[in-house]
Amino acid sequence: MKQTCSVLLLTVAVTLTLAGCGLGGSTLVLGDSDANRMIEMRSGDRLNIVLTSNPSTGYNWQVVGGDTSVVAQVGAPVWKADQPGLPGGGGKLSIPFLAEAPGRTTLKLAYSRPWDKETPPAKTYDVTVIVK
Numbered sequence: 001m002k003q004t005c006s007v008l009l010l011t012v013a014v015t016l017t018l019a020g021c022g023l024g025g026s027t028l029v030l031g032d033s034d035a036n037r038m039i040e041m042r043s044g045d046r047l048n049i050v051l052t053s054n055p056s057t058g059y060n061w062q063v064v065g066g067d068t069s070v071v072a073q074v075g076a077p078v079w080k081a082d083q084p085g086l087p088g089g090g091g092k093l094s095i096p097f098l099a100e101a102p103g104r105t106t107l108k109l110a111y112s113r114p115w116d117k118e119t120p121p122a123k124t125y126d127v128t129v130i131v132k
Contacts (some may be wrong), residue, residue: 065108
């Protein structure tokens with residue numbers, strides 16, 4: 001019994017210590033309806049922008065603007081089908097960002113065919129980020 005209590009207390013202590021270290025910060029998820037929003041974050045917080053997408057059409061979301069010293073994309077975007085196994089079906093593209101340093105920037109994304117430079121984007125998505 002004494003050993004079980006010791007293990008439990010050690011587990012709780014480690015969990016509380018790690019929680020207090022600020023590992024990873026908090027994560028904010030924005031979607032299609034959050035376009036043109038202004039958000040506040042703290043340095044070290046994460047942001048995932050999750051947008052409707054259908055790469056089988058040739059269109060894809062691309063980050064086309066923003067100050068990467070304030071908020072930077074971290075890792076590759078991840079696409080998930082709405083109905084796995086359905087060829088040509090739509091889904092959601094999740095683009096991960098990290099609040100790097102205090103400042104203000106507007107993240108700009110464009111839904112376009114990357115090879116077609118003459119046609120304007122089918123959609124755009126902006127979000128102003130203030131990092132404190």
